[in-house]
Every structure is written in C-alpha cells, then in structure tokens.
Amino acid sequence: MINIGVLALQGAVREHVRALEASDVHVIPVKKVEQLEELDGLVFPGGESTTMRRLINKYGFYEPLKEFASKGKPIFGTCAGAILMAKELVGHTEPHIAVMDMKVERNAFGRQRESFETVLKVNGIGNDVPGVFIRAPIIQEVGDGVEVLAEFEGEIVAAQQGPFLACSYHPELTDDNRMHQYFVNIVRKNTVHA
C-alpha cells in the first residue's frame, strides 16, 4: 500500500488523515524526520505558515523536506501548506520550502472576508468542488511549468507543477475528498514499487 504522510507539527492534521484514508492509502502523521524515509507522498496542512516554519527549523525538517521535494516526491499543500511551497512570497524576502514556481500573497482576501465558503470549478476534478477559505492566500503569479487548476474571482487558488499540488482553500474541512483523491493519483503514478 502507498504511504502518505501529513506533516504534523502544527495545523489541521487529523482532517487530512481522514480525507486521505478514504482513498485506501496508509496515512502517517509525521512528527520525526526519520518518518520521511517511508513516504511516497506528503501533505503540508493548513495552519499558520510562520509558526509551521519555525517548527520545521526547530525539529530539523528544513533540509530533509527540501531533499524530499528534490527527489520529485509528491507534496500537497493546503492554505498555509501552499505558502510553504511557494518560491516567492509577497512582502517576505525569503520563501520557505520553495518547491513551486509561484508567487503567493498571504491573507489576501482582507478583513471583510477572512473566512468564507464557495463552490469552485477545479480542472480535472469537477465544477462543484467546495472551497473553504480561512485567512487564505492567493497565488498571484505562476511560472511556465505550473498548471492553474482553479480560480476564484480571477485569482488563482489551486495549481499543480508536476508532483506538487497547492490550493488556497481547505478541502480537508469538507466531506468532499476529491482533491485528496486527485493527489493520491499523483502519488500512485509517481510511485513504482519494486
């Protein structure tokens, strides 16, 4: 069976575990660097990106996560997780794990609309995907190799670059598991078990 980890330093971990388990994969909450070895794919959950980054540094995850990505192992980031994946962050000099060619702005929907729910058309998934946005980022720009999967009011809110998938919203907070299934398919295609 395929092993998918959920980085469990901070944020909505349990919800991702539940959503992934619906796809019949083995899910591992990842608290120690050694656990990365056994994974075929990894989820960066939502939460607070600066806190998550602080814990990534504190527990020695920074280099191992960069290495995980450089091997082309699939990563799915939601909300704060997507922020961790961006190579460029508006208003920040340094990115975090920096695996996708995209420029991301944090908390981009403003105070009036800190949290809201909508229905999204997501390429390859459906035109009725629930989007729960909580102090969500937007993807301002993407590079050539990045496919835009969803937009909301003209702003990019989901994108894929090869094995890397990012969205601004929280599919794990709904009972619609299609985004997770889509990621599991990426992992399955990427994984050749001997």
Ligand code: GLN
């Ligand atoms: N605003 C948060 C951040 O900048 C992300 C919010 C979320 O993950 N729900 O990290």
